[in-house]
Amino acid sequence: MKTELKGKTVFITGASSGIGKSTAYAFAAEGANLIISARRIERLEAISKNITEKFGVKVHSVQLDVTKREEVKKTVENLPGEFSIIDILVNNAGLGRGLNKIYEDDPEGWDEMIDTNIKGLLNVTRFAVPKMVARGSGHVINIGSIAGHEAYGGGAVYCATKHSVKAITESMRIDLIDKGVRVSTVDPGMVETEFSIVRFYGDEEKAKSVYNGLEPLTGEDIADAVIFCATRPAHANINEMIIMPSVQANAFVTYRK
Ligand SMILES: NC(=O)c1ccc[n+]([C@@H]2O[C@H](COP(=O)([O-])OP(=O)(O)OC[C@H]3O[C@@H](n4cnc5c(N)ncnc54)[C@H](OP(=O)(O)O)[C@@H]3O)[C@@H](O)[C@H]2O)c1
Numbered sequence: 001m002k003t004e005l006k007g008k009t010v011f012i013t014g015a016s017s018g019i020g021k022s023t024a025y026a027f028a029a030e031g032a033n034l035i036i037s038a039r040r041i042e043r044l045e046a047i048s049k050n051i052t053e054k055f056g057v058k059v060h061s062v063q064l065d066v067t068k069r070e071e072v073k074k075t076v077e078n079l080p081g082e083f084s085i086i087d088i089l090v091n092n093a094g095l096g097r098g099l100n101k102i103y104e105d106d107p108e109g110w111d112e113m114i115d116t117n118i119k120g121l122l123n124v125t126r127f128a129v130p131k132m133v134a135r136g137s138g139h140v141i142n143i144g145s146i147a148g149h150e151a152y153g154g155g156a157v158y159c160a161t162k163h164s165v166k167a168i169t170e171s172m173r174i175d176l177i178d179k180g181v182r183v184s185t186v187d188p189g190m191v192e193t194e195f196s197i198v199r200f201y202g203d204e205e206k207a208k209s210v211y212n213g214l215e216p217l218t219g220e221d222i223a224d225a226v227i228f229c230a231t232r233p234a235h236a237n238i239n240e241m242i243i244m245p246s247v248q249a250n251a252f253v254t255y256r257k
Contacts, residue, residue, distance in 0.1 A: 002231045006031030010230075011076075011086045013066055013124055014093030016043040018193025019143060022219030023090055026227050028055040035083050037064040037075070038093065058082065066093045066120030076127040085135070088230055089128045091121045092143040094161075096199035099154040110157045117161035121168065129181065136180040141229055142169050143222070144187040146242060150251035159251075162187075166240075173239065182237045184229040189244035189251070192216040213256030214247045 010027045014020040016038035024036050028051045036044050036059060044061035051059050060083045064075050079086075094117040097109030125140060132138025147155060148162030169185040176183055196207035221243065229238040247255040 001233050003234060005227075005230060008032045008087040009035065009083055009085055010088040010090065011035040011037070011124075011128060012090040012092060013037050013064070013120070015047065016040045018195060019188070019191060019219045019222045020090070020092040021047060022223040023092065023226050024051060024059075026220070026223035027088075027230075028057045028059070030227065030231075031055070031057060032088075033058040033060075033083070035060045035062060035079065035086070037062045037066075039063060039065050066124055067115040069119075069123045072120075072123040073127045076124065084131075086128050086131065086138065088139045088141065089124065089132075090141045090143070090226060091124055093120055093124075094143065096155070096158045096195060097201075099199060101154060102156045105157070113157050113161050117158075118164045118168075121165060125168075125172070129176075132181045133176070133179045138181040139230060140172065140176075140181065140183045141226055142183075142185045143226075144169065144185040144240075146187055146189045146244065146248075146251045148185075148187055149242065152251045169240070173237075184238045185240050186222060186225045186229060187240060187242045188217055188222050188225075189242075189248040190214075190216040190254075191219060191222055193219055214245060214254055216245050216248075217243065 005027060010032045012020050012024050015024045015036035024034055027034060036048060038044055041063035048059040048061040060080060062075055066072060097112050098105055142165050144165040145162040147159040148166040151159040169183055173183040192211050196210045197204055200206040225241050225243050232238060
């Protein structure tokens, strides 16, 4: 029997944009209640209002920087009563910074990527999972990347962070094997979101050119994959799902018209 999402509580990090935002809408459409988090609270509030009006589910928006461990601990451990049981955690918050050769790259961007994509994911996981363990049920869905399977030039640190997400996912699955908590990773190729705008420090033209002549994935495509993972019957787990645009063969080969 498929896992029913109606009435479940889903915590999504990085829900102010892109994949996280689409995932919030997709869970709400299934009748799940949401805790949506990111740093840009005004965006979350607008999303929350829209989702509540559209789907009638309960939404708690919370301003949260996943890199701030104490803030994460306080937020996750002090969720308001009706949101205090997290059934599904979607570790989505993440970013790329720059696309430069390692010997020319800006180390500040390395810190941001490592702090967000690896340590941020660890922070949220560390404080959300104990209650799942105590209850004997839960599901953690990480958003990795094709960059966690193959490394490409100019992406040493981003690829390293996503290889880390893969390793963390695999270890967690072992740690939680006897606890009734499932662990999955959804690993996309190119998705047109704000990702490239952030990667190129706000250069929208450069960001747009990443998708020149090809049809990238959308946030909705990835949200669909997340919902597929979350709705498998309790005895089945999607360990890993790689999802690519049809014209992207791997991390570096694309077909552009
Ligand atoms: N787009 C792609 O091609 C692609 C491919 C593979 C994997 N991914 C992965 O998908 C995930 C989502 O990216 P996206 O494509 O949807 O990009 P996006 O549109 O830029 O969204 C990124 C989200 O992460 C949040 N975020 C960034 N730093 C944060 C922090 N320190 N604390 C809390 N939230 C933070 C942002 O919110 P605030 O700025 O409001 O905090 C935003 O909501 C990332 O993990 C990314 O690595 C993306």
